[in-house]
Amino acid sequence: MGANTRTGRMMPSYIDDRLIATIVLTAIAAVIPLFVSEYVRTLIQRCLLWIPPTFGVYIIYSLLRQVHFAQSIFIGLGSYIAAFLAGKYFVTSELLILLPLSLIVSIGVAYVLGIFIMRRTGFYFAIMGIAVTMAFWSLVYKMRQITGGSDGISDIKNPSLFGIQLGDQGLYYVSLVVSLGLILLMRRILHSPFSLQLRAISGDLQKAESIGIPVNGMRRLAFIVAGANAGVAGVLLAFSYNYVGPTTFAWEFGAHFVQAAIIGGVNYFVGPIVGAFVFVGLEFLVSTWFPNLWEVVIGVIVAVIVVTVGEEGVTGIVKDLFGRTLKRANLEERTYSDGK
């Protein structure tokens, strides 16, 4: 298969503009810590770690048309696993143990919670999600002996990988690799029969049931995928913030991922990535000048985006503005078409 028919250039078909864009962006992310200050590097690392949980929200939103406020549970679980094992009761700081452990715990908790939360859709799901985050919050807040209560756990040492102690820069590259790996995994998932089944469920429940899709099981599986993403990111976020407190479980923290996904635009696969960067960047910029106002500013922005462009988000706006340039890059990979 010689020529790539879409671009009309003589290239093998597996090389297209999207792949080139991915490689270029990854290369930029890989070399940028060599040129910027430590502070900016931490900020970019945080953006990278915000991507997987935002993808969780994105999957539930774009495939199932539900709002997933409960992402903070899994971030919190991952963070507290890291804080307990690598900080308070120092057992191990080996990432090869922490990350799979957090993954398993997140999947287990998501499986159990999915039975209760995913029972009904619409506002029932959203409210039950908020309720679960608050239940976890009060649990962590009140178990003062174990979790440190509202003081949380600080003083978390940097992790090690293959027995080698990682520096701050090493942590950055681990975050980059993990978040890139999860993005590629999500891309694979979105092009799988699983995603088609979820879309069928959100399109027409009765039809989906009658052609034999296990509706409840599939919904729960989507919830598990979203939670696993957040759980993995939670471990690295704990090392990045160097502090874990009950606010990790607070419902507004979960709502921030919904806001990030909406800002990025849930119609596009790049939406969560754009959203995570825009959200964390905005939070940083606004809170530099007006420390108390960043929630207000971001809330207003999200509200305006929902009213004006709906699911298109910043990605859609940029695409409209620079459509001709981006058309060649073909970034507009639609994952949801509004049937109603």
Add this chain to the structure above:
Amino acid sequence: MFSMGLRYILNALPVVSYVILLSFSYSFLLYICGRVSLTFAGIYLVGAYATVSLSIALMGNSLSFAGFMGILLLASLLGAAMLVASYLCFERFLKTDVHRMVATSSLLLVFRGLVKVVWGTTPVTYSAPFLELGVSEIAGNIVPNYYLFMLGLALLLMLALAYFLNRTSWGMRFRASSLDGDRTMAQACGVNQNLVTLMTFAISGVLAGLAGGLYAPIAGAAYGSEANALLLAALSVIIGGVGSIGGAVLAAFIVGIVRAVAAIKMPVLELAVPFIIASVTLMLRPFGIWGKEFRY
């Protein structure tokens, strides 16, 4: 044993009363307009802060109970004005439920942020009305009169709303436009839908603002208490059923009392218990104890 149970119930009364008002504020909007809106928790927070600030500014240490009632009225009117304004400027442009949930949760964060800017994060208290009313004794338990006043006011308002909905001609128009009735048909029969929606938002705002104002003398106005309020009220709607006044009262009693017992016996599970009750309710009766089957 009985007196212990009675003590728990009496201690739970303030939470029960404010949850009755707040959960009906939410479910009324959902029932009549079919609109999900989380803004009510923001109104609750603003109502609490407004009551405390106004009381301190206007009355200081010299409390008159009539003055406090006036301030409560102001707080509920402020809540109504804010909810109606948020509907007119913003919420009426939201077309689907998913949009409404995302946008109103952002709006709630905006309210929260504004409260943080105006009042800061330190809780403010004004407990004079609570102390002024004194205590009375019920079956050997000492109970502040303010608790009984709160419950009485909440139940009275619920009765008034039930009368309004079921016995007046305007109430009939509301029911015709609700999830029980048919909005388009009601419009065709000459019921002004814009007016019904506006009035629904206003009533919902009154209830939310009043809930905040009433509870403020006991717990104070605290930044962050809106999450608790949102949780308890919304779970009560899930437990009691959408649009049912009896369900709102019943669910508020269940949630409030069980939470009060849990707060003393197992403080760790204080907020997990309402969630567990809601989960069990969804399994046994998916539309709530008192609810009817709607499209939600």
